[in-house]
Amino acid sequence: MIIKTDPAIIAGYLEDASGFIQGAASRLVIPENEDEVADFLREASAGNEPVTIAGGRTGVAAGCIPRRGSLLSLERLDWLGPITKTNSGNTISVGPSVRLETLKEAVKRAGLMYPPDPTEPTATLGGNVATNASGGQCFKYGSTRHSVLGLTLVLSTGERLTLERGKSSSQEDMLSYYLNSGRRLDCPRPQLGQVRVEKNAAGYFSAPGMDPLDLLIGMDGTLGVITSLTLRLLPAVPGIFSLAIFFSDPQAAVACAEVIRASSRGIKLRRGISPASLEFMDERSLALLRPDFPSLPETARSVLLIEQEYPAKREDAALTDWSDFLEAEDVPENMIWFAETEQDRARLRELRHALPERVNTLVRQRKLPKVGTDMAVPEDVFPGMLGVYYQGLEASGLDFLVFGHIGECHLHANVLPHNQVEYNAAKSLYLRFAQEAVARGGTVSAEHGIGKIKHDFLKLMVGEKGFREMARVKRCFDPALILNRDNVFPESYLRREPSPPPPGLTSNRPSSRINRGDIRR
Amino acid sequence: MNIIVLIKQVVATTNVKLNPETGTMIRDGVESILNPFDEYAIEEALRIKDKLGGKVTVVTMGPAQAKEVIRKAIGMGVDEGILVTDRALAGSDTWATAYTLSQVLKKIGDYQLIITGKQAVDGDTAQVGPEMAACLDLPMIAWVRKIEEITESTIRAQRLMDDGYDVLESPLPALISVVKEINVPRLESLKGKMRAKKHEPATWGVADLPDFDLIQVGLKGSPTRVMKTFTPQRQYNSEIIGGEPPQAAASLYQKIKAMNIVNK
Numbered sequence: 001m002i003i004k005t006d007p008a009i010i011a012g013y014l015e016d017a018s019g020f021i022q023g024a025a026s027r028l029v030i031p032e033n034e035d036e037v038a039d040f041l042r043e044a045s046a047g048n049e050p051v052t053i054a055g056g057r058t059g060v061a062a063g064c065i066p067r068r069g070s071l072l073s074l075e076r077l078d079w080l081g082p083i084t085k086t087n088s089g090n091t092i093s094v095g096p097s098v099r100l101e102t103l104k105e106a107v108k109r110a111g112l113m114y115p116p117d118p119t120e121p122t123a124t125l126g127g128n129v130a131t132n133a134s135g136g137q138c139f140k141y142g143s144t145r146h147s148v149l150g151l152t153l154v155l156s157t158g159e160r161l162t163l164e165r166g167k168s169s170s171q172e173d174m175l176s177y178y179l180n181s182g183r184r185l186d187c188p189r190p191q192l193g194q195v196r197v198e199k200n201a202a203g204y205f206s207a208p209g210m211d212p213l214d215l216l217i218g219m220d221g222t223l224g225v226i227t228s229l230t231l232r233l234l235p236a237v238p239g240i241f242s243l244a245i246f247f248s249d250p251q252a253a254v255a256c257a258e259v260i261r262a263s264s265r266g267i268k269l270r271r272g273i274s275p276a277s278l279e280f281m282d283e284r285s286l287a288l289l290r291p292d293f294p295s296l297p298e299t300a301r302s303v304l305l306i307e308q309e310y311p312a313k314r315e316d317a318a319l320t321d322w323s324d325f326l327e328a329e330d331v332p333e334n335m336i337w338f339a340e341t342e343q344d345r346a347r348l349r350e351l352r353h354a355l356p357e358r359v360n361t362l363v364r365q366r367k368l369p370k371v372g373t374d375m376a377v378p379e380d381v382f383p384g385m386l387g388v389y390y391q392g393l394e395a396s397g398l399d400f401l402v403f404g405h406i407g408e409c410h411l412h413a414n415v416l417p418h419n420q421v422e423y424n425a426a427k428s429l430y431l432r433f434a435q436e437a438v439a440r441g442g443t444v445s446a447e448h449g450i451g452k453i454k455h456d457f458l459k460l461m462v463g464e465k466g467f468r469e470m471a472r473v474k475r476c477f478d479p480a481l482i483l484n485r486d487n488v489f490p491e492s493y494l495r496r497e498p499s500p501p502p503p504g505l506t507s508n509r510p511s512s513r514i515n516r517g518d519i520r521r
Numbered sequence: 522m523n524i525i526v527l528i529k530q531v532v533a534t535t536n537v538k539l540n541p542e543t544g545t546m547i548r549d550g551v552e553s554i555l556n557p558f559d560e561y562a563i564e565e566a567l568r569i570k571d572k573l574g575g576k577v578t579v580v581t582m583g584p585a586q587a588k589e590v591i592r593k594a595i596g597m598g599v600d601e602g603i604l605v606t607d608r609a610l611a612g613s614d615t616w617a618t619a620y621t622l623s624q625v626l627k628k629i630g631d632y633q634l635i636i637t638g639k640q641a642v643d644g645d646t647a648q649v650g651p652e653m654a655a656c657l658d659l660p661m662i663a664w665v666r667k668i669e670e671i672t673e674s675t676i677r678a679q680r681l682m683d684d685g686y687d688v689l690e691s692p693l694p695a696l697i698s699v700v701k702e703i704n705v706p707r708l709e710s711l712k713g714k715m716r717a718k719k720h721e722p723a724t725w726g727v728a729d730l731p732d733f734d735l736i737q738v739g740l741k742g743s744p745t746r747v748m749k750t751f752t753p754q755r756q757y758n759s760e761i762i763g764g765e766p767p768q769a770a771a772s773l774y775q776k777i778k779a780m781n782i783v784n785k
Contacts, residue, residue, distance in 0.1 A: 316715075334710065336711040
């Protein structure tokens with residue numbers, strides 16, 4: 001185990017992509033294996049020392065930034081296991097610090113693929129799982145959760161929990177876990193209200209009849225340290241092409257996206273129209289990109305970016321299906337860009353990725369943070385939600401643009417304030433949008449996560465009761481309450497709770513019972 | 522205006538691996554692509570056609586699989602393509618290639634402008650364009666970064682130089698080579714891609730070229746002689762200069778000066 005206390009070295013670990021600047025840690029701890037993780041956590045629990053877990057530090061919600069205590073960097077746990085062929089397909093086991101791009105490259109060589117594609121290729125898989133990250137192809141393949149078949153978690157007590165999907169069941173309101181030691185850990189299923197969207201990174205996962213594994217995906221490091229992951233792999237896709245479909249009507253892209261979504265979901269099939277990703281940029285986004293992309297069609301006022309996979313020898317049919325479809329949608333030939341080679345597809349991705357970069361450049365120039373929404377709502381209420389966005393934004397007179405994952409009804413409305421007054425106005429608008437999204441059964445954060453910076457918005461969804469519910473769950477897994485404090489819900493909820501005996505902490509072997517009184521702060 | 526664009530299929534990497542024993546390029550598992558500079562040439566031709574009308578034809582010399590880059594050009598909007606392929610041409614150097622392509626241009630006959638990329642990224646010679654202009658006795662403007670004005674009979678263009686640019690004017694027909702500053706190449710369109718998949722380019726061998734002098738082409742006809750190819754060994758030497766920063770900086774400066782990198 002490597003321990004560093006040099007403030008200059010620690011300072012390099014106190015940043016992620018959130019812009020959060022209040023990080024501080026007294027030491028940096030780098031374990032070299034799972035045993036060292038367990039030993040360290042046991043010691044930290046005994047000393048009531050807060051521990052914050054860091055992976056690739058690419059998150060946008062300050063989840064990996066400590067306020068105090070130790071920073072546990074998992075960077076040495078980067079082993080890549082062999083690919084295993086099972087009856088139900090191929091899997092791979094990896095350490096939590098394997099980077100997404102490393103895994104993708106390794107499985108590609110074996111003719112396989114790992115479907116989740118979060119934008120940041122240097123993100124680690126442990127971080128992806130802890131935050132249930134998603135990417136463009138989430139539209140077809142779902143978020144990271146759908147590719148996790150198992151994991152090993154080290155609890156703050158030093159105990160280990162190895163879980164496989166489908167191997168444990170839950171009762172209506174109780175989740176039971178059998179630790180590797182044999183001890184049973186019962187944990188109440190958090191009651192967090194109903195969210196009607198599948199893409200959700202706000203708060204703990206909870207659903208009647210859920211697999212207990214799912215609680216540990218998207219828990220933002222608050223329940224334990226992930227030391228090993230088993231991931232589902234799929235056969236590599238034989239072919240894929242990308243299209244940029246430009247529309248001269250600002251609304252037309254939204255309408256066309258509705259048709260594509262309905263076809264993809266099997267509601268109203270259009271032959272061959274079932275893309276892996278479906279993304280949108282509005283007129284203001286295109287205006288921001290024009291200086292860097294002069295070849296954008298002059299009359300374009302909205303755009304959809306899609307990626308379509310096709311089986312071997314079916315390229316002609318796939319091209320014809322899209323051509324017929326877009327002809328029926330009255331999209332002229334010169335408004336459709338096609339990309340198939342790696343180079344050309346990279347150029348289209350660049351168009352999409354250049355947008356947040358342009359936004360960040362403006363943010364730096366104006367020296368005020370952007371205010372960017374991350375809400376997703378159910379499909380049936382999406383048009384109404386879009387109306388709320390545009391009416392609010394246009395009436396505000398603020399500088400804004402809207403883009404994102406229209407396939408999942410998950411658009412980012414970004415406001416770029418010029419001054420503090422505008423910034424405050426943008427924050428009020430954001431709060432209103434969040435309320436509207438929650439009222440429609442949506443989530444306040446579909447992919448960025450809550451971390452330390454969006455508690456207020458999560459509160460709109462789950463209320464104080466929800467915070468208390470999650471704190472209760474945390475107490476079961478992390479009785480010393482040291483792990484990733486202030487992630488997901490405010491750490492004040494770790495104080496306020498009276499101290500009844502842990503409801504779920506029972507044991508079939510009384511000798512292994514943890515006496516919470518011994519280690520509670 | 523009839524515009525001819527000369528294009529080439531190259532391997533999709535600048536990090537070419539050589540077989541150390543034979544000195545030849547390892548092509549296995551390496552994807553072939555349209556020479557990136559040629560995309561700018563195609564784009565510029567399509568823009569001129571949009572303005573003045575006419576036809577854009579691409580010509581490439583290479584093996585049968587070079588049809589793929591013609592199809593890519595068709596997907597971008599080019600009207601037709603010609604593949605020049607013949608066993609007799611194998612091993613041709615830049616001069617033999619320029620001779621062959623100029624014979625192709627003589628056969629095509631009706632053109633006002635020839636555009637090439639500034640060079641191919643495999644050989645990096647940038648010779649074929651100028652040599653063709655010599656063979657065809659045409660005026661040439663190399664390294665064009667902007668076409669200021671073009672009509673059916675004249676062109677005025679900016680030629681990129683190390684210290685700025687020159688403005689040159691020429692009658693047409695002429696040959697120009699373009700640099701990447703000239704435009705942003707378009708992607709293929711969906712319909713273009715579908716057309717391209719069905720497109721079968723005209724294929725010409727040496728027998729299709731009138732008055733073709735076989736002595737001037739192939740390995741034997743090429744004046745270039747490759748004596749040896751090898752991967753240069755890179756040597757890295759490093760020295761860490763310790764001490765306080767001001768002294769270390771002064772010491773570093775002396776060392777750089779001793780290498781004649783600076784002379785103050």
